[in-house]
Amino acid sequence: MRSFADHAGCPPWLWTAQLFEEWCADLRSVHHVAASTLRGQAGAVRLFCEYLTDPAYAWAEVCWGYFGTHPVQVCTRWNTPRHVQDGESGPERRAFTVAELQVFFDHLDDRVAAVHGSGRKGWLPAFRDAVLVKTASGKGLRRREVSMLDLADLLFGVSLRERVRAGRRRCS
Numbered sequence: 504m505r506s507f508a509d510h511a512g513c514p515p516w517l518w519t520a521q522l523f524e525e526w527c528a529d530l531r532s533v534h535h536v537a538a539s540t541l542r543g544q545a546g547a548v549r550l551f552c553e554y555l556t557d558p559a560y561a562w563a564e565v566c567w568g569y570f571g572t573h574p575v576q577v578c579t580r581w582n583t584p585r586h587v588q589d590g591e592s593g594p595e596r597r598a599f600t601v602a603e604l605q606v607f608f609d610h611l612d613d614r615v616a617a618v619h620g621s622g623r624k625g626w627l628p629a630f631r632d633a634v635l636v637k638t639a640s641g642k643g644l645r646r647r648e649v650s651m652l653d654l655a656d657l658l659f660g661v662s663l664r665e666r667v668r669a670g671r672r673r674c675s
Contacts, residue, residue, distance in 0.1 A: 504547055504548065504551055506526075506530075506544065507523070507526050507544070507548050510522070510525070510526040511526070514570075515551075515552075515555055515574050516555075516570055516572050516573055518552075518574065518575070519575075519577060520577045520579065520582055522577065523545075523548065523577040523578060523582060527541060527545060527582070527583075527584065530544070538584060541584050542583075542585075542586060545578060545583045545584055546583075548578055549576070549578035549583065552574065552576045552577055552578060553576065555574040556573075556574055556576050562574060604640060607636075608633075608637060611629075611632070611633035611636060611637070614629055614633070615629045615630045615633050635649065635652070638652075
């Protein structure tokens with residue numbers, strides 16, 4: 504709010520949609536803010552203007568009595584930034600597509616089969632890692648949440664008694 508008020512250089516009852524559009528353009532082109540940041544700041548201005556123009560608070564009448572004008576909503580659906588992309592980050596940080604995830608999961612399965620078929624040790628950790636990656640991806644877990652998983656968390660379809668028993672074996 505302070506950023507827009509400083510840019511406008513006038514009190515809220517004199518704000519116009521043009522001032523808001525100029526501020527948004529300045530944030531995008533001069534300050535190079537992210538699209539999500541611009542949406543958030545524009546949302547704050549929109550909510551403040553909704554508060555000022557809400558008849559329940561009667562700010563319009565107060566401003567009209569004191570200043571001979573009243574505040575208006577300067578944010579419309581035509582001049583506010585919208586969320587139009589699934590991923591807004593740069594190409595180096597985009598999410599995997601479903602096809603890319605399937606190729607990755609197939610590679611993990613092939614790696615487990617190759618290690619197991621070779622007769623060497625290590626197929627069990629490879630299997631554990633494959634299950635962990637698939638669980639994290641399927642459930643949308645963050646790194647910290649993945650690191651905090653217990654064996655009991657991965658036992659789907661197992662009764663609570665068996666989960667508790669598995670937890671006790673792990674702890675003893």
